[in-house]
Amino acid sequence: MHKSSSNSNGPRHANLKMLAEYLGLSPSTVSFVLNETPGRSIPEATRARVKAAAEKFNYRPSMIARTLQGKRMQTIGILLPELGEGYHSQVLSGVGDLLMRKDYFYFTVHHRHRKELVSAYPGLLRARGVDGIVAIDTHLEEPPPLPTVTVAAHNPLPGVSNVFLDEDHAARLSLTHLRDLGHKKIAFMHGQPFSSDADTRWLASVNAARELGLELHEELAIYLSKDSHSPEISYPGIRKLIKSGRQFTAVLCFNDVAAMGTIRALHEAGLRVPDDVSVLGFDDIQSAEYQVPSLTTIRQPLQKMGSTAAQLLLKKLSGETIPEAIQVEPELVVRESTAPAKDAATRSAVYRAVRR
Amino acid sequence: MHKSSSNSNGPRHANLKMLAEYLGLSPSTVSFVLNETPGRSIPEATRARVKAAAEKFNYRPSMIARTLQGKRMQTIGILLPELGEGYHSQVLSGVGDLLMRKDYFYFTVHHRHRKELVSAYPGLLRARGVDGIVAIDTHLEEPPPLPTVTVAAHNPLPGVSNVFLDEDHAARLSLTHLRDLGHKKIAFMHGQPFSSDADTRWLASVNAARELGLELHEELAIYLSKDSHSPEISYPGIRKLIKSGRQFTAVLCFNDVAAMGTIRALHEAGLRVPDDVSVLGFDDIQSAEYQVPSLTTIRQPLQKMGSTAAQLLLKKLSGETIPEAIQVEPELVVRESTAPAKDAATRSAVYRAVRR
DNA sequence: CAATTTTAGACAAACGTTTGTCTAATTGTC
DNA sequence: GACAATTAGACAAACGTTTGTCTAAAATTG
Numbered sequence: 001m002h003k004s005s006s007n008s009n010g011p012r013h014a015n016l017k018m019l020a021e022y023l024g025l026s027p028s029t030v031s032f033v034l035n036e037t038p039g040r041s042i043p044e045a046t047r048a049r050v051k052a053a054a055e056k057f058n059y060r061p062s063m064i065a066r067t068l069q070g071k072r073m074q075t076i077g078i079l080l081p082e083l084g085e086g087y088h089s090q091v092l093s094g095v096g097d098l099l100m101r102k103d104y105f106y107f108t109v110h111h112r113h114r115k116e117l118v119s120a121y122p123g124l125l126r127a128r129g130v131d132g133i134v135a136i137d138t139h140l141e142e143p144p145p146l147p148t149v150t151v152a153a154h155n156p157l158p159g160v161s162n163v164f165l166d167e168d169h170a171a172r173l174s175l176t177h178l179r180d181l182g183h184k185k186i187a188f189m190h191g192q193p194f195s196s197d198a199d200t201r202w203l204a205s206v207n208a209a210r211e212l213g214l215e216l217h218e219e220l221a222i223y224l225s226k227d228s229h230s231p232e233i234s235y236p237g238i239r240k241l242i243k244s245g246r247q248f249t250a251v252l253c254f255n256d257v258a259a260m261g262t263i264r265a266l267h268e269a270g271l272r273v274p275d276d277v278s279v280l281g282f283d284d285i286q287s288a289e290y291q292v293p294s295l296t297t298i299r300q301p302l303q304k305m306g307s308t309a310a311q312l313l314l315k316k317l318s319g320e321t322i323p324e325a326i327q328v329e330p331e332l333v334v335r336e337s338t339a340p341a342k343d344a345a346t347r348s349a350v351y352r353a354v355r356r
Numbered sequence: 357m358h359k360s361s362s363n364s365n366g367p368r369h370a371n372l373k374m375l376a377e378y379l380g381l382s383p384s385t386v387s388f389v390l391n392e393t394p395g396r397s398i399p400e401a402t403r404a405r406v407k408a409a410a411e412k413f414n415y416r417p418s419m420i421a422r423t424l425q426g427k428r429m430q431t432i433g434i435l436l437p438e439l440g441e442g443y444h445s446q447v448l449s450g451v452g453d454l455l456m457r458k459d460y461f462y463f464t465v466h467h468r469h470r471k472e473l474v475s476a477y478p479g480l481l482r483a484r485g486v487d488g489i490v491a492i493d494t495h496l497e498e499p500p501p502l503p504t505v506t507v508a509a510h511n512p513l514p515g516v517s518n519v520f521l522d523e524d525h526a527a528r529l530s531l532t533h534l535r536d537l538g539h540k541k542i543a544f545m546h547g548q549p550f551s552s553d554a555d556t557r558w559l560a561s562v563n564a565a566r567e568l569g570l571e572l573h574e575e576l577a578i579y580l581s582k583d584s585h586s587p588e589i590s591y592p593g594i595r596k597l598i599k600s601g602r603q604f605t606a607v608l609c610f611n612d613v614a615a616m617g618t619i620r621a622l623h624e625a626g627l628r629v630p631d632d633v634s635v636l637g638f639d640d641i642q643s644a645e646y647q648v649p650s651l652t653t654i655r656q657p658l659q660k661m662g663s664t665a666a667q668l669l670l671k672k673l674s675g676e677t678i679p680e681a682i683q684v685e686p687e688l689v690v691r692e693s694t695a696p697a698k699d700a701a702t703r704s705a706v707y708r709a710v711r712r
Numbered sequence: 713c714a715a716t717t718t719t720a721g722a723c724a725a726a727c728g729t730t731t732g733t734c735t736a737a738t739t740g741t742c
Numbered sequence: 743g744a745c746a747a748t749t750a751g752a753c754a755a756a757c758g759t760t761t762g763t764c765t766a767a768a769a770t771t772g
Contacts, residue, residue, distance in 0.1 A: 040721090
């Protein structure tokens, strides 16, 4: 049970005291040299000796002890719903990349939308000395006890900056594209209720549709509910829609993953994309470009949203004032999964053929 | 520049001393109660008072201070080449999931295969108090100064356990499948040199091919080199192969992502998968199932490899002896991207047609 | 040369815990 | 009732840093 010397059996690891003793100096002096503390006069000769010794013993100051002194740990905590592929991991990668570039380390904690976890984690992170928090697509009930920046927040919180997509712009981009291709009967998808974007995106679509003079048929709405990040989320909904016999020439998907499931469901029903039905994705995740057919989609700059959030948090930590709302712009990426709508007659024929 | 009260202006956060003062007890007594330290007699009444106060002030002991005392931080560091989608993030998700279940936290650090980073990170992690390291697909030159478990290690290291796939089994599975479908002219892919699996997988394929009486033509070999995790890695290689006019009826891909690029390249050349060419993936990443056509692939239990590695590390940390080599078994997942080989005559005709 | 300033560094407190040792009061035993 | 044993808790050292205060020696000034 005891561990005497957990791994290497050397004399633990070099610390300030050992270094000081070896050099015949006091720990404080060594500390001054290594931190280049201003206002302390240490001759160059001594500085050199100290640095050489630090190098020799591969000394690395304990962040732990340093943090106990009230200094920054250079560490932040990232809260997100889920590990694995898709939206979250893209944002995470943006956050992580920037943090590493700035010599920050980070904890990743996932909560699967469970309230107890979401509320417990900030405290646990604080106990581990993190300086701040980035929360991605996470429903925070109250501002955490640490400087925080959110990405795709579920609700505005005082003192917490939020990085989010311009959903109105996104909705206009996607619906304009479909309208220009002649689509009128468009199936819509509503994201899972636990997704922060679900309602705003839906609302934005409704507004944009009205603006563009497109009708929105409730019978063509698909409500996602499955808590999954694989394409199966949209599969049953699309199958049901196909079986219902209702006509549609395009599907506006909640995200690219849902678009993949949609394409597969259509494919299995003998409907070709984009010849028979156009499919529009959302997010532009990495694999969107390499699907067959490649996905036309609304690109969210996910990595950039992540890095922006991280950057803002670091600024906040260094005392700067940062804006509360940071809106980023989407972009329409036209690929193969959308095409001009067929006229009604052709469509009906296809439908009859397909439904047997 | 100074920060007086970085965030909330309350009296910082509850600590042992404050709690003790409030209760009229010494910090040690409070500590004994909260940690249920055995061998200390504290009457139930006092215990209740302490617990109530801790609750009231939302007291959370500082892991920092605790770790300084030599206790475990309940934190591990995860080393991997890259953030984002694919192989690494699946393994990461397995590791992260298990760690969170065990109330461990973790740092993720990525190094992009850069040597200086790989060698610097273990020390930096130690300075932050991590108890151990999981290194995924990472080329470690020497055993880190902390208990370590690797996944898909590049080279064996003394005292470091490694979780890896049974590549011979995998090669037999894939080549048997292709042989049974009648494929003889099979294009092979060699992974990027920085990928730990590249050589072993190649060698395993060569061996399995010999075993099964399949010939391996060097002209049908594709060498990946691009440091990317998008399907573009295989795209140029396949295009070149097609242009060369060499005949092949199947492509054995290094991974699913490469398979996606392969399918796309074939598709663009007017070759249908699996009708004209069968494509076999490797890994079975989440989206493999939802490609069109869905990928036949060799499943690596990536999540499980991650969780196994994490589990082993925790065991090691608690003093148990763990095996040095943990081999996991692959599984053939047959989907749509492979089909019986067409006979040579048909193939040639197709080729002529395609090449114009 | 005496007085002052600067230099080079030591010393000690503090950060928030854990834990070994100590003590006063209470309880139990004969 | 005298003694021992137990109970309830205090006290202090330690972990590895940082940092404010102090001091002896050296250098500068008049």
